[in-house]
Amino acid sequence: MSAPAFVVTGTDTGVGKTVFAAALTAALGASYWKPVQAGLDADGRGDSAEVARLAGLSDRRILPESYVLHTPCSPHLAAEIDRTTIVPERLALPETDGPLVIEGAGGALVPLTRSLLYADVFAHWQVPAIIVARTALGTINHSLLTIEALRARAVPIHGIAFVGDANEDSEATICEMGEVARLGRLPRLERLEPTPLAIAFSRGFRMEDFGA
Ligand SMILES: Nc1ncnc2c1ncn2[C@@H]1O[C@H](COP(=O)(O)OP(=O)(O)OP(=O)(O)O)[C@@H](O)[C@H]1O
Ligand SMILES: C[C@H](N)[C@H](N)CCCCCC(=O)O
Ligand SMILES: [Mg+2]
Numbered sequence: 001m002s003a004p005a006f007v008v009t010g011t012d013t014g015v016g017k018t019v020f021a022a023a024l025t026a027a028l029g030a031s032y033w034k035p036v037q038a039g040l041d042a043d044g045r046g047d048s049a050e051v052a053r054l055a056g057l058s059d060r061r062i063l064p065e066s067y068v069l070h071t072p073c074s075p076h077l078a079a080e081i082d083r084t085t086i087v088p089e090r091l092a093l094p095e096t097d098g099p100l101v102i103e104g105a106g107g108a109l110v111p112l113t114r115s116l117l118y119a120d121v122f123a124h125w126q127v128p129a130i131i132v133a134r135t136a137l138g139t140i141n142h143s144l145l146t147i148e149a150l151r152a153r154a155v156p157i158h159g160i161a162f163v164g165d166a167n168e169d170s171e172a173t174i175c176e177m178g179e180v181a182r183l184g185r186l187p188r189l190e191r192l193e194p195t196p197l198a199i200a201f202s203r204g205f206r207m208e209d210f211g212a
Pocket of ligand 2: 013014037038039071072073074075105106107110
């Protein structure tokens, strides 16, 4: 059986994809790939650096981004500002010798160019997608829209991972009405450090749900 690979997408930007992806990468002993990074922090760090920190990964297990764009905005516009064009050929799935966790950018329907959405690339890859969703009010609509959009493009959905305070009815309603697997929930952590994150992940998720 080949090693599992997952795409971590979300209902929005800032929902916690990078934090969840770091926890999953650490738990699976996986490699991590952020194909398109739009915007870096003041120290020039992007999501790959944060995953390396939170998952305690060696550089060998962080695959290089295909595009690092300067402006923290939608990738299609960030690429235009940098006078480049995101081409699907540079988004070919990399070969890895173990599990792979791939993080998108923003939500599933974020444009990479003015005629290509990230979800189109997910559909081409056919790698199971994990939707990261908030638990806060508004998440039912955002989550069900994301599920519909992925299904409309035949993107396989592995399940949904919630981030935030428990919200039993919203989480259950999304999974029942959206007919998706409820993978678990990461609470808001006061200290975003490797050990508390690994403990929260092991409490909130079952490894067998990720083929491990
Ligand atoms: N479980 C958590 N506990 C505490 N803080 C969190 C948690 N999840 C996310 N955060 C914080 O929320 C912010 C957004 O999270 P994150 O960077 O993971 O979002 P994202 O979905 O990856 O965004 P992007 O679309 O930019 O990739 C960050 O400051 C992060 O540290
Ligand atoms: C800049 C941000 N942190 C992400 N890298 C990109 C988010 C794109 C969102 C586009 C949109 O849905 O309006
Ligand atoms: Mg991120």
